[in-house]
Amino acid sequence: MENTIKKLKVSAIENGTVLDHIPANQLFKVINILNLTDCRNQVTFGTNLESKLLGKKAIIKIADRYFADDEINKITLVAPQAKINVIKNFEVVEKRILTVPSEITGIAKCSNPKCITNHQPVPTRFATVADGGHLKLQCHFCEKMTDAENVVILAKN
Amino acid sequence: MPKSLISIHDFTKEEILHILDVAREFEQNKSQRILQDKVVATLFFEPSTRTRLSFETAANRLGARVIGFSDAGNTSVSKGETLKDTIKMVSNYVDIIVMRHPLEGSARYASEVASVPVINAGDGANQHPSQTLLDLYTIRQTQGRLDNININMVGDLKYGRTVHSLLQAMSHFSPKFTFTAPSELKMPQEYKDFLDKKNIPYTERLELDKGIAETDILYMTRVQQERFSDPMEYEKVKNVYSLTASMLDNAKPNMKILHPLPRVTEISQDVDDTPYAYYFKQAENGVYVRMAIIAYLLGYK
Numbered sequence: 110m111e112n113t114i115k116k117l118k119v120s121a122i123e124n125g126t127v128l129d130h131i132p133a134n135q136l137f138k139v140i141n142i143l144n145l146t147d148c149r150n151q152v153t154f155g156t157n158l159e160s161k162l163l164g165k166k167a168i169i170k171i172a173d174r175y176f177a178d179d180e181i182n183k184i185t186l187v188a189p190q191a192k193i194n195v196i197k198n199f200e201v202v203e204k205r206i207l208t209v210p211s212e213i214t215g216i217a218k219c220s221n222p223k224c225i226t227n228h229q230p231v232p233t234r235f236a237t238v239a240d241g242g243h244l245k246l247q248c249h250f251c252e253k254m255t256d257a258e259n260v261v262i263l264a265k266n
Numbered sequence: 267m268p269k270s271l272i273s274i275h276d277f278t279k280e281e282i283l284h285i286l287d288v289a290r291e292f293e294q295n296k297s298q299r300i301l302q303d304k305v306v307a308t309l310f311f312e313p314s315t316r317t318r319l320s321f322e323t324a325a326n327r328l329g330a331r332v333i334g335f336s337d338a339g340n341t342s343v344s345k346g347e348t349l350k351d352t353i354k355m356v357s358n359y360v361d362i363i364v365m366r367h368p369l370e371g372s373a374r375y376a377s378e379v380a381s382v383p384v385i386n387a388g389d390g391a392n393q394h395p396s397q398t399l400l401d402l403y404t405i406r407q408t409q410g411r412l413d414n415i416n417i418n419m420v421g422d423l424k425y426g427r428t429v430h431s432l433l434q435a436m437s438h439f440s441p442k443f444t445f446t447a448p449s450e451l452k453m454p455q456e457y458k459d460f461l462d463k464k465n466i467p468y469t470e471r472l473e474l475d476k477g478i479a480e481t482d483i484l485y486m487t488r489v490q491q492e493r494f495s496d497p498m499e500y501e502k503v504k505n506v507y508s509l510t511a512s513m514l515d516n517a518k519p520n521m522k523i524l525h526p527l528p529r530v531t532e533i534s535q536d537v538d539d540t541p542y543a544y545y546f547k548q549a550e551n552g553v554y555v556r557m558a559i560i561a562y563l564l565g566y567k
């Protein structure tokens with residue numbers, strides 16, 4: 110019953126992808142990572158929804174759009190516990206499992222102000238490093254660590 | 267992509283030992299003009315006279331010709347040319363590039379756009395691997411081995427990239443470390459974690475005079491003003507250690523003092539005349555080690 114009420118807060122889609130359990134403060138980073146600002150499909154989202162797991166969560170529903178693994182896995186940077194449901198005919202037909210990619214290219218900003226990537230047109234590149242429960246990004250160029258939780262997502266041009 | 271030397275991690279333990287052996291061969295026979303038809307570029311986007319002269323001497327002793335600049339001030343770089351374009355262009359002129367650049371990661375990036383090997387002669391506070399290799403060479407030369415050395419690192423252990431790289435390189439050789447630093451400039455936790463993982467012992471000290479008796483290598487460093495964002499923090503610690511000859515009374519006979527130079531106040535002049543002073547010889551060794559690096563990356567040794 111509770112589940113049904115929650116679903117009503119962001120209207121259901123007939124076909125497409127639902128991204129649930131996104132931490133509310135990471136919603137816009139997820140939108141940037143998936144480049145949804147350029148998406149022509151119908152996109153609906155809700156944020157600051159109650160969540161037992163996260164406190165406040167966000168949800169994104171993208172109609173008629175399905176993601177390749179390497180595309181959707183990028184959101185583990187900021188939303189490691191996200192649940193990805195593939196919807197066909199209003200039904201969940203597949204629950205996707207997210208895995209952290211070993212390398213992240215072109216989407217995250219290096220936190221080192223003296224890094225070459227912050228001064229010249231060099232695409233960023235990081236190796237992902239699990240440090241206890243925290244995900245860190247090690248810059249391929251300057252070798253410094255950037256905390257995934259506070260990472261700045263680069264705007265696409 | 268040709269093999270470059272950007273970070274000390276780019277070389278295996280075997281490659282490090284090979285470079286040291288080749289360097290010894292060059293020290294014994296200083297002029298081996300094996301690169302007579304080669305051109306070496308020294309691209310110094312920020313000035314570092316000491317490092318540049320050492321590399322240029324190395325190239326000249328190998329018989330190579332040298333082109334380059336010592337300061338980016340009056341080059342196309344100051345007109346806004348990207349590093350990529352400079353490196354692409356120079357790659358087509360020369361056989362190997364030595365570069366120093368104030369931005370961190372610049373050398374790694376250059377090695378990925380260059381068609382020739384790149385040697386990192388310092389990228390900001392990040393890496394300076396030829397310094398690390400010449401330190402290893404000097405340690406082996408003075409102690410007759412690299413294994414089981416007691417190294418006392420003194421001074422700026424927080425920002426000093428030479429001590430961080432040396433620590434990582436020495437971790438191949440079961441060392442014992444003493445870290446002598448004021449509390450503001452202590453060895454960062456990530457390096458202590460690295461040593462813990464490898465079961466390498468270390469002691470931290472505040473006073474310089476107490477730790478000298480058990481030391482094999484006393485590695486002194488300068489507190490560098492340019493690494494501090496807070497000038498007050500620099501004023502507090504800039505003269506914190508000053509080594510004098512009288513502090514060396516209990517030193518072991520094999521003990522040697524190293525310093526990446528230039529020194530300011532951290533080693534007093536009277537130390538120069540003791541048998542422990544080795545920093546000028548260490549600087550000379552830089553030439554042989556750089557000869558070895560150039561010859562190795564070009565496939566000659």
Ligand SMILES: [Zn+2]
Nearest residue numbers: 219224248251
């Ligand atoms: Zn970086």
